[in-house]
Ligand SMILES: Nc1ncnc2c1ncn2[C@@H]1O[C@H](COP(=O)(O)OP(=O)(O)O)[C@@H](O)[C@H]1O
C-alpha cells in the first residue's frame with residue numbers, strides 16, 4: 038500500500054489495483070493457497086480504506102462502481118490463485134513422481150550391484166572348482182598310470198617269465214602246445230606294450246623325471262609314428278625345469294593341439310615352438326597347415342561357448358597359472374599360442390639346479 042502511494046504521481050489515483058495484482062500474483066505463485074487468499078482480501082480492504090475516496094475511511098463515494106471494481110478484483114484474484122494453486126500442485130506431483138522414480142532407480146541399481154556381486158562370486162567359485170577338478174584329474178591320471186605300470190605291468194612281466202619257464206622246463210611238450218605257449222607269450226608282450234603306452238599317455242613318467250622337453254620329444258615321436266603327421270618340435274636347449282603345474286599345462290596343451298590337428302585340420306605337418314623370454318614368460322606355439330577352423334565353429338566357440346571343450350579346458354588351465362591363449366585360424370592353417378608367466382618358485386628351482 039505504501040509502495041502504491043509512492044507510485045501515485047506516476048500511475049494516478051484512478052486505478053489503485055496495480056500493485057495489488059503484483060502482490061496477488063506473487064503470493065499465488067510462491068506462497069500457497071491461504072496466504073494468497075489473505076493477500077487478496079487484505080489488498081481489497083487496504084485499497085478500500087486508503088485509496089477509494091473518501092480516503093482513510095470505509096465510506097464510499099460511488100458505491101456501485103467501487104463495489105464492482107472490488108468484486109472484479111476478487112474474482113480475477115480467485116482465478117489467478119486457482120491457476121497458481123493448480124500449477125503448484127502439478128509441480129508437487131511431478132516432484133513426487135520424480136522422487137519415486139529416483140528411488141526405484143536407486144533400488145534397481147542396488148539390486149543390479151547385488152546380482153553382479155553374486156554372479157562374480159559364483160564365477161570365481163566355478164573357476165576355482167574347475168581348477169580343482171583339473172588338478173584332481175591330473176592326480177587321478179598319475180595314480181592310474183602308476184597302478185597300471187606297477188601292478189598290471191609287473192603281473193604281466195611275471196606271466197611272461199612263467200611262459201618262458203614252461204617252455205624251458207618241459208622239453209617234451211607236443212608242438213601244438215609249444216605253439217600255443219609261444220602265441221600266448223607274444224600276446225603278453227603286446228598287452229604289456231599297450232599298457233605301457235596307455236600308462237605313459239595318461240601321465241608321462243618322463244614329465245616328472247626328465248622334464249617337459251624330454252616328455253614332449255617322447256610324445257611327439259609317438260604321435261608322428263601313429264598319425265603319420267610330420268611334427269617339427271623346437272625347444273631351446275637352455276630351457277630349464279618349470280613348475281610341475283606349468284609343465285603339465287604345456288604338455289596337455291600340446292597333446293590337445295596335436296589331437297586337434299589329427300582330428301580336424303587335415304594337415305600333414307605341424308610345428309611346435311617353445312620360446313622362453315628372459316625367463317619371465319614362456320610362449321608355446323602350435324601351428325598346422327590345415328584347413329583352419331570353420332567360421333561357424335569359431336562363431337559357436339566365441340558366442341555360445343558350447344563347442345570346444347578342448348580349447349576351453351586349455352584356456353582354463355592357463356588362466357589358473359596367469360597365462361592366456363590365442364587362436365589364429367584361416368583357411369591356410371591354425372596357430373594356437375599360449376603365453377605363461379614363469380612363477381617365482383619355478384625360477385628359483387632352476388637356479389637351485391644350476392647352482
Ligand atoms: N587345428 C585345427 N584345425 C581345424 N579345426 C580345428 C583345429 N583345432 C580345433 N578345430 C575346430 O575347433 C573345434 C573345437 O576344438 P576343441 O575345443 O579341441 O574341441 P573338440 O576337439 O572336442 O571338438 C573343433 O571341433 C574343430 O572344429
Ligand SMILES: [Mg+2]
Pocket residue numbers: 293296297347348
Ligand atoms: Mg579337441
